[in-house]
Each structure stands twice: as structure tokens, then as C-alpha cells.
Amino acid sequence: MSRFFTYQLNLLLLAVSFFTRMPVPQGIDYSPQKLRQAGRHFALIGWLLAGILSGFYLLVTPYIGTAPSICLLVILSLLLTGALHEDGLADTCDGFWGGHTQARKLSIMKDSQxxxxxxxxxxxxxxxxxxxxYALAINGHLILALFIAYPLSRGLAISHTQHLAYARTDAQDSKSQSLANxxxxxxxxxxFASSSAGLLWLPFTDALMILLACLSLRYxxxxxxxxxxxxxxxDCLGFAQQVQELLIYILLLATVHDAYGHTPLGPISL
Structure with missing residues (x-):
């Protein structure tokens, strides 16, 4: 049992090193096969990031207010992940809308510009x-949103490896190829369990609606x-994570009760 948990901890640290810019201990046992297996813990990275960002928000908000704290929270999120998913979003949009053939689209997506x-x-x-x-924060649901959206969007994104083929033929030059199984x-x-556990904080009907909407978007x-x-x-996985995250925030705004028990949320005052 101890050996099992040690092995899973090594996989989790590999996931942290691959999907974030956070430091990890030296001496992690790496191999392409282990990195492929580390994808199962992608949702746990979401939990880790949500915890760090929630703590940051609770720490700084009393001193600088809600709006500045949200801006800094977004910046911190970019720093923690190295804008990995945002880079995928940008490359996917450039490739899909800038190229006319599959080869050209893949070439554009690989371009660093x-x-x-x-x-x-x-x-x-x-x-x-x-x-x-910001809208979620002023209604008292920012932390809830982070702990739902960060793990769930990442689990849904990595799940595309289950039903889609890896599109590049030069797979040996791609660091994402190790996940392509x-x-x-x-x-x-x-x-699924580690991605969707945050939905347990919601009423059943709201949780089911969000899950079904996210699965529909995944399709x-x-x-x-x-x-x-x-x-x-x-890059496609990064795009998927970003749009799923936004969808979850929108659905939460439409369903959750604000601090005074009203739903849907009323006007936002700055």
C-alpha cells in the first residue's frame, strides 16, 4: 500500500511539473509512460490551484478590495500555470481560423508567434x-466557483485523449504526445470523481445541469x-480547458444563490 501511494505521489508531482510552473522536489522518477499516467491527476492540479488562489484572494481582499484582488488573482493564475492553457487557446484560434488545410492549421498552431x-x-x-x-466574488461564490471550475474544466479537457487521435505526425517533437493514449x-x-467532486456543494439539479452542459460542450x-x-x-486541450472554465462560471452565475438568497443574480454595482 505504501508503495502504491509513493508511486501515485510521484505521478502527481510529474503532473505538477508538466501542467504548472510551481517548483517540485528534485529526483522525480520520470519516463514518457509515467507522464502519460500522470494525466489522471490533471484534475488534482485544479484543486491545488483553486486552493492557492482562494487563499490569495482571502488574504489580499480585506486590504485592497474585491476588484483589484480579482485582477491580481487572474495574473497569479497565469503565473502559476505559465499561461499554458491560454497559449493553447490562442494557438488553436490562430490555426483553425487562419489555415485552410489540416497541414497548414497544424503548422500555424506550432508557430510561436x-x-x-x-x-x-x-x-x-x-x-x-x-x-x-468579479460577479461571483461580490455575490460570495468566488471560492466555490474556483473549486468547481478548475478541476472540472481540466478533467474534461484531458478526457479528449480518450476518443480522439493525436493529430500530429511529428509526435516525437511534441511534449503533449506523452498524453496521447x-x-x-x-x-x-x-x-471523473476527482474532476466533479466540487459539484457536491451544489443542489442536485444545479450540479446535474452544469455537468450535462459541460458534457454537451465536450461533445x-x-x-x-x-x-x-x-x-x-x-493546444486543443488548452482551448477546451479555457472554454469549459468560462462555461462553468456562466452557469454558476445563472444558478447559484447570492449571499442574500436571491437567484438569478441581480445587477452588479462597481
């Missing part, structure tokens, strides 16, 4: 996310990725 589509997507996403988080049923069960994204490039890349 950002184009108009990616820039517009990043600006729109960051602005929308900041506004949604279907998961065993017991691993999928763990991924749409799966078909969209397949139509454009015949599968997925790491």
Missing part, C-alpha cells in the same frame, strides 16, 4: 473571465477538433 485570431481570443477570454469572477476504465473513473469540441485537424493537439 501569435496572430490576430489568437490575440482577440486571449483578450476576450481574459476580460470575460475577470468580469465573471486512452485511459483504462478505472483511471477514467478516478478522473461539440470533440467534433470541432476532428473536423479541423482530424484529432487533437496539446
Amino acid at each position: 501569435i496572430g490576430t485570431y489568437g490575440t482577440c481570443a486571449l483578450i476576450t477570454m481574459l476580460l470575460t473571465k475577470t468580469v465573471l469572477l 486512452p485511459m483504462q476504465p478505472r483511471v477514467l473513473l478516478w478522473l 461539440v469540441l470533440k467534433r470541432w477538433f476532428r473536423a479541423h485537424i482530424g484529432g487533437y493537439t496539446g
Whole structure:
């Protein structure tokens, strides 16, 4: 049993080192196979990030107020992840809308330079996310939203490896290729449980509505990725995580009660 937990801890630390910029202890046992297995703990990275961001928000808000705290929280999130998922969002938008063939789209997505589509997507996403988080914060549900959206959006994103093929032929040059294998049923069960546990804080009907909406979006994204490039890349997973996160915030704003028991949420005063 001790050996099992030691092995899973090593996988979790590999996931932390791959999906964030947070420091991890030296001497982690790495191999492509272990990194592939570490994908099962992607949702736990969401829990870790939600905990750090929640603590930061609770610490600084009494001193600088809600709006500045939300802005700093978004910046901190980018620093903790190295803007990994935001980079995927921008590259996917550039590739899918800037290329006319599958090969050209994949080539654009691999280019380190950002184009108009990616820039517009990043600006729109960051602005929308900041506004949604502020709306959730002033109604007392920011921390709840973080602990639901961060794990669930990451679990849904990594689950695309189950049903889509890896789109690149030069897979050896991609760091995301190590994740490009279907998961065993017991691993999928763990991924689902660790991703959706935050929904237990919501009434059953609200939790079910959010889960069904997110699964519907996952289906749409799966078909969209397949139509454009015949599968997925790491950039697509980043895109999926970002749009799923925004969807969850919107659904929470539409369903949860504010601090005074009213729903849907009323006007926001600055």
C-alpha cells in the first residue's frame, strides 16, 4: 500500500511539473509512460490551484478590495500555470481560423508567434473571465466557483485523449504526445470523481445541469477538433480547458444563490 501511494505521489508531482510552473522536489522518477499516467491527476492540479488562489484572494481582499484582488488573482493564475492553457487557446484560434488545410492549421498552431485570431481570443477570454469572477466574488461564490471550475474544466479537457487521435505526425517533437493514449476504465473513473467532486456543494439539479452542459460542450469540441485537424493537439486541450472554465462560471452565475438568497443574480454595482 505504501508503495502504491509513493508511486501515485510521484505521478502527481510529474503532473505538477508538466501542467504548472510551481517548483517540485528534485529526483522525480520520470519516463514518457509515467507522464502519460500522470494525466489522471490533471484534475488534482485544479484543486491545488483553486486552493492557492482562494487563499490569495482571502488574504489580499480585506486590504485592497474585491476588484483589484480579482485582477491580481487572474495574473497569479497565469503565473502559476505559465499561461499554458491560454497559449493553447490562442494557438488553436490562430490555426483553425487562419489555415485552410489540416497541414497548414497544424503548422500555424506550432508557430510561436501569435496572430490576430489568437490575440482577440486571449483578450476576450481574459476580460470575460475577470468580469465573471468579479460577479461571483461580490455575490460570495468566488471560492466555490474556483473549486468547481478548475478541476472540472481540466478533467474534461484531458478526457479528449480518450476518443480522439493525436493529430500530429511529428509526435516525437511534441511534449503533449506523452498524453496521447486512452485511459483504462478505472483511471477514467478516478478522473471523473476527482474532476466533479466540487459539484457536491451544489443542489442536485444545479450540479446535474452544469455537468450535462459541460458534457454537451465536450461533445461539440470533440467534433470541432476532428473536423479541423482530424484529432487533437496539446493546444486543443488548452482551448477546451479555457472554454469549459468560462462555461462553468456562466452557469454558476445563472444558478447559484447570492449571499442574500436571491437567484438569478441581480445587477452588479462597481
